[in-house]
Amino acid sequence: MINSLPPLNAVRAFTVAAHHQSITRAAQALHVSHSAVSRHIKLLEEHLGVLLFERRIRQLVLTPAGQQYFEQVSAGLSQIADATATLKQHASLRTVTINVRPTFAMLWLAPRLPEFVALHPDIQPNVVTSTQAPDHARDGFDVVIRRGRDGWAPAIDAQVLFEDDLVLVAAPSLLERLALEDLDALSRHTLLTAKTRREDWHHWARQFGGAQSETQATLQFDHMHLVLQAAAQGLGVALCPTSFLGDDLSNERLTCPLPQWRMPLPRYYYGVAPQVTAQTQVFLDWLFSRIEQDATQADRVCAPIKEASC
Incomplete structure (x- = not known):
C-alpha cells in the first residue's frame, strides 16, 4: 500500500495549486518557490501518467482527470487532517490542571509530584497557582484545592480533603542550646513568622495562653517556606501547619x-471540573492515597516525640 502512494508533497502542492488556480498563489501559501510547485506538479503528472492542468496565460485550469483527482485526494487529505487533530486533542487531554495557592504548591504538592509522575508518566500535571477563590468558569482547572470553603463558586462541590493542625517546630540543635520544655519557655526564644500567616502567634496565644510580651524577639519573613528554612537553621521557633512539614520531621531537620x-x-x-476526565480520576486516587500515607507516617514520627515530651 505504501509503495503505491504518489509523492505526498507533490499531492499537497497539486491540491493547493488547484484550489488557487495559480502556481504563484500556491507557492505563497506553501512558503516555497514558484519553481518548486511547478516541479511537484510535473512529478505528480509523470507518476500518474496524465495531465492534471491545462496551462493558460496567468491561469491554471484543471483537466477532467485533474478535477476528479482533486476531489478525491482533497477528501483524503481532509481525513488525514481530521485524524491528526483528533489524535492531538486526545494527547492534550492527558494533562491534569491543578489549581492551588502558591505556598501549598511549594510546600505540599511540589515535593510529592515526582512520585505521581514516576507512577503515571503518561499524565502530565499542570500546576497553576492562584490566591483567588475557586471559580471553574474563570480559571478552567481539573482539580482545585484550598484551605476552607470561603468564596468558592456555587457551582463547585467542595469536598473535605484532609485535616490540618498548627504546631510548634524548631531545629534540634536550637533546642539543645535552649530547651523548650513548656509554653512559658517560649519567652526565651525568637518567634518566627510569615507575612502570609502573621496572625498565627496571636491566635495561638489566645487559645493556649502565654501572650507575647513587648520584649519578645521576633523575625518576620515574606513566606512560610522562608520561615521553615530559618527554623531549620536554628534562628528561632516557628508555628507551622503540619501539612507543610513534609519530611522535615522524619529526617530530623x-x-x-x-x-x-x-x-x-x-x-x-x-473540587473538580464538571466533566471529570480519566486522568483527573487517576490523579485524585493518587492524591487520596498519598494523604493516607502521610497521615500514617506522621503518626509514626510524632508518637516517640510525644512520649518523650510527656
Whole structure:
C-alpha cells in the first residue's frame, strides 16, 4: 500500500495549486518557490501518467482527470487532517490542571509530584497557582484545592480533603542550646513568622495562653517556606501547619518540641471540573492515597516525640 502512494508533497502542492488556480498563489501559501510547485506538479503528472492542468496565460485550469483527482485526494487529505487533530486533542487531554495557592504548591504538592509522575508518566500535571477563590468558569482547572470553603463558586462541590493542625517546630540543635520544655519557655526564644500567616502567634496565644510580651524577639519573613528554612537553621521557633512539614520531621531537620499543643486549622477542600476526565480520576486516587500515607507516617514520627515530651 505504501509503495503505491504518489509523492505526498507533490499531492499537497497539486491540491493547493488547484484550489488557487495559480502556481504563484500556491507557492505563497506553501512558503516555497514558484519553481518548486511547478516541479511537484510535473512529478505528480509523470507518476500518474496524465495531465492534471491545462496551462493558460496567468491561469491554471484543471483537466477532467485533474478535477476528479482533486476531489478525491482533497477528501483524503481532509481525513488525514481530521485524524491528526483528533489524535492531538486526545494527547492534550492527558494533562491534569491543578489549581492551588502558591505556598501549598511549594510546600505540599511540589515535593510529592515526582512520585505521581514516576507512577503515571503518561499524565502530565499542570500546576497553576492562584490566591483567588475557586471559580471553574474563570480559571478552567481539573482539580482545585484550598484551605476552607470561603468564596468558592456555587457551582463547585467542595469536598473535605484532609485535616490540618498548627504546631510548634524548631531545629534540634536550637533546642539543645535552649530547651523548650513548656509554653512559658517560649519567652526565651525568637518567634518566627510569615507575612502570609502573621496572625498565627496571636491566635495561638489566645487559645493556649502565654501572650507575647513587648520584649519578645521576633523575625518576620515574606513566606512560610522562608520561615521553615530559618527554623531549620536554628534562628528561632516557628508555628507551622503540619501539612507543610513534609519530611522535615522524619529526617530530623526539624522537631516538634511540644506535640501535645496543637491548634486545629480550617480543613483543606478540593473540587473538580464538571466533566471529570480519566486522568483527573487517576490523579485524585493518587492524591487520596498519598494523604493516607502521610497521615500514617506522621503518626509514626510524632508518637516517640510525644512520649518523650510527656
